[in-house]
Amino acid sequence: MSLDKNDFLHLCRLSRLAPDASVQEEMAQQCSRILAYMDKLAEVDTTGVEPLYSPVIHESAFRDDVAVRRAERSDILADAPASDGAFFIVPRIVEGK
Amino acid sequence: MAALTELSLLEARDLVRKGEVSAEELTAACLKRIEETEPKIGALLARRDEEALEEARAMDKNRPADLSDKPLWGVPVTVKDVLTLKGLPTTAASKILEGFCPPYDAMVVEKLKNAGAVILGKNNMDEFAMGSTTEHSAWKVTANPWDVTRVPGGSSGGSAASVAACQCFASLGSDTGGSIRQPASLCGCVGIKPTYGRVSRYGLLAYASSFDQVGPLTRTVEDAALVLQVIAGHDRRDSTSSPVPVPDYGAALHKKSDLSGLTFGLPREFFGHDGLDAGVAKACDDAVNAARSLGAKVVEVSLPHTEYAIASYYILAAAEASSNLARYDGVRYGHRTANPKNLEDMYTLSRTEGFGAEVQRRILLGSYVLSAGYYDAYYRKAAQVRRLIRQDYLNALENCDMLLAPVSPVPAWQMGHMSDDPLQMYFMDIFTLSLNLAGLPGLSIPAGMSSGLPVGVQLMGRAFDESQLFAAGDKLTRTLGTHNQHAPL
Structure with a gap:
């Protein structure tokens, strides 16, 4: 898989990253090379194989939903x-007066 | 008699228990050793010299009569900068967390404190544990105490360097794809990646949540067993931590005097690997011969999907990283860009300024493999291959009790030697990361030297069978003469 400039900029936008123009091409090439290597997985026959997303083998641990104060706001x-x-302050979200 | 700092953790702990050395003396000895060695190796980030000494003094003054539930009483230790310690800067070696002082302790830090350990500070690492050299820290480079022109390995390179240089008696690291075992191997110490779920991840800054596991680095296997004993166990704040009871590792260690009745499996695909250095192969042979001389049987086994482990791992870990690291947005903690135009601008610039190149690459790759159109071809496919890799291990472990294999294909390499090529760096993890895909435990032990540099081998076992790894690792290191070795720094 090779990433062209538009693909790369789209990925940057999805990732909320804006690498400097001077390194974009190099990063895109590195990512392309890594993805090309990942294509190796196509060699493996995975028909009927369930994906394994976590090695956890025990059942989910349930507990009572009890409110606990772990930290002070301050x-x-x-x-x-x-x-x-009292609150986190961020730049204005809603434009207006 | 060896210097205090060169003792094993257990020896030092026992001296404090017997009252022959005070916690303050032991702490002061480690701080002095840090003063001597730190300018050469740069293993530490935030330090707490004064606080540690004060704590040790207070411990000496208020020493309980019964120390049986304080197995680390008075023992100076360090922790990797990826674990939160209340009130001390915790950055995961990233600029994005500059100035962050967590309001809570990681579960493992809480357990160290409850056991009586004296925490000296935080160890350097590759940013967010992404790297194999500790060169990808935003703050500084750590040198290998055996040869300061070489890397200590990574990502827990600061932990391994601290332990090998006798700055402390143990350090906690984290292992997502080999980040405890590989630096332990390159610095000639012991390191264990426990079974996934053995240790709580509460307070471990997440990189790839289905792989990350905390474990100790020490100079002896016995010491690693003791520290794991302290930190292991279920934690209601981490639902992936296991309810399986924690056995008495120390008792298991001394049950037998040899390895008779045990079978070691040698994975064909590891030993046949093109890039395996002759010195590393020799250390593995020595370990195999030592196992045989102790009465063990040795068989060849196969892990047929080994060649796909790197691709599977780097897809899944990048995907998880892109999701986990989305939380760093400049809103609640850490770095925020100076003059953002609007909210989105603030997110984007804060992240771009805060994350280093390797972290950005993995976030981008993760976003790619999770995005519509590529999810099935990459993410799902990698997870299917992950199951096949796990099955390979389970099959191999039906024919033997544990696997014995190299940790790193080569001993410690020169700084700057590989940092330009990310893919080349990923290949260095070939022998470690498949175990994280499988979620099984692995113990790296020092096995010998190659051209003046330490070489480790790893023992990999069944889920929650750390006891057996410790028992075998202890006997092997004693036979190989690598028990409690340290760098001649």
Whole structure:
């Protein structure tokens, strides 16, 4: 599989990444080479094989849904790049006056 | 008598227990060793020298009469920077987490503290555990204590370098595709990737959640068994952690004096690999001969889908990474770009400025293999191959008790030697990552030297059968003369 410039920019948009124009071509080529290698999997006959998404072999652990306070709001907001002491602050989302 | 810092964890722990050495003395000895060695190897990121000394002093003052439930009382340890430690910067060696001080401890950190360990600081690593050299850290490069012009391996390279340089008695690393076993091998120490689910991932910054597992790096197998004993077990905050009871690893270690009755399987595809270095092959032969001399039987086994492991792993791990790393958006913690035009701009620029090149590549690849039109051809297909690889292991382990194999195809290589070619770097993980696909446990033990550099071999076993790996690894390292070795730094 080879990625052209548009494919690559689409992937960047999906990933919320914007690599500098000077490295885009190199990154696209690296990704293309890696994906070309991945095509090796087509050699394997997987007819009827169930995908294995997790090696967990025990049953899902159920527990009572009990509310637990694990942290204080102030401790969590202390790591925020911007906060008003009660909420995370981000750039305006709804345009207007 | 050997310097305090060169003792094994158990020896040091016992001295503190007997009152022959105080926790403060042991901690001060490690801090002094860090002062001497850190300028040469750069294994640590955030440090807590003063706090550690204070804790050790307080422990000496308030020492309980019964230390039986404090198996690590007074023992200085470090943890990889991918584990949260309340109040200490935790970055996963990424700029995106610059300044992040987690408000909670990882489950494994909580367990270390409860066991009486003194945590000295955080170890350097490849950013978000993506890499095999520790050269992909946003902060600094870590050197191999056996030869400081070479890499320590990765991604838990800082942990392995700390342990090999006697800065601490144990370090916790994480292994997603070999990130404990490979640096342990390249730095001549012991490292175990437990069975998936054996150790809670709560507080482990996620890279690929269906692969990630925390485990110890130490200088002896016994020490690794003790630390795993402390950190293993079910945790209600990680639903993938297993309810299977944790056996007494220490008791299992001393049950027998030899390896009679055990059968070791040698995977044909690993030993026949083109890139296998002669020195590594020799170390494996030595380990096989040691196993035979201890009464074990050795048979050849096959893992027929080995050649597809790299493709399967890098598709699935990239997919999981692209999803896990979506949370880093500059909103709640870590790096935020300076002057975003709008919200989307803030996400995109914060992430682009914060993530290094290898992390960005894996996010892009992950987005690709999960996107409409490619999902079946890549993601689903890779998961099907994953099942076949797991089945290979289960079949092989019907004919033997454990597999014995190389860890890394070559000993530690020169810094900068491979970092330009990501695919070439992925090939270095050929012997480790299939075990993560299968979710089974693997113990890397030092087996010898090749041109002055340590070489490890790994023992891979059945799910939740770490006891057997420890028992065999302990006897093999003692026979091979690699028990409690450290770098001549």
